[in-house]
Amino acid sequence: MALVAECFSPAGIAIFMARRDVFVAVEGSRIVGTASLDGxxxxxxxxxxxxxxxxIxxxxxxxLDRLAREKGNTTLVVPSSVTAxxxxxxxxxxxxxxxxxxxxRTIIMEPAL
Known part of the structure; x- marks a missing residue:
């Protein structure tokens, strides 16, 4: 749990944002969602x-799909939690x-053919 907290600390988020393409969904001044693409x-x-x-x-x-295609990727890979x-x-x-x-347990998912 400490590792997860460290990854999502302000410093950890800054590292992610430097390496990934990050999208944020906003309603008014509130952030209501986020997603990122790492390759x-x-x-x-x-x-x-x-x-x-x-x-959302x-x-x-x-x-993410649009950006991946724009960058030449033909598929997305999703390491999903059981609940997602x-x-x-x-x-x-x-x-x-x-x-x-x-x-x-992480479920690796890809688009169905």
Missing amino acids: KVVRTVFVAPDCQRRG GAALMRE EGFYAKLGFEAVRDSCHGDD
């Missing part, structure tokens, strides 16, 4: 809980394999 890998897709199920996450994913698997499946991704690190 062809989708990272850090989050939508504020009270703003979920309003299409899907809009962020469309922007359904979200990505609705967007046309399917599980291709599991990745386990200790007790953490």
Whole structure:
């Protein structure tokens, strides 16, 4: 848990932003969602809980897809949490394999053919 907190500290976020393409969804002056692209890998897709199920996450994913194609990538890879698997499946991704690190399970997803 300490490693996760360190990654998402202000210093950790600054490092991510220097290495990745980052998108932020804003309503008024409030940040309600974020997503980033690291090459062809989708990272850090989050939508504020009270703003979920309003299409914000899907809009962020469309922007990541657009940017990936613009950069010459033909596919996206999503390392999904178990709880986000359904979200990505609705967007046309399917599980291709599991990745386990200790007790953490990540589902690697790619667009369905």
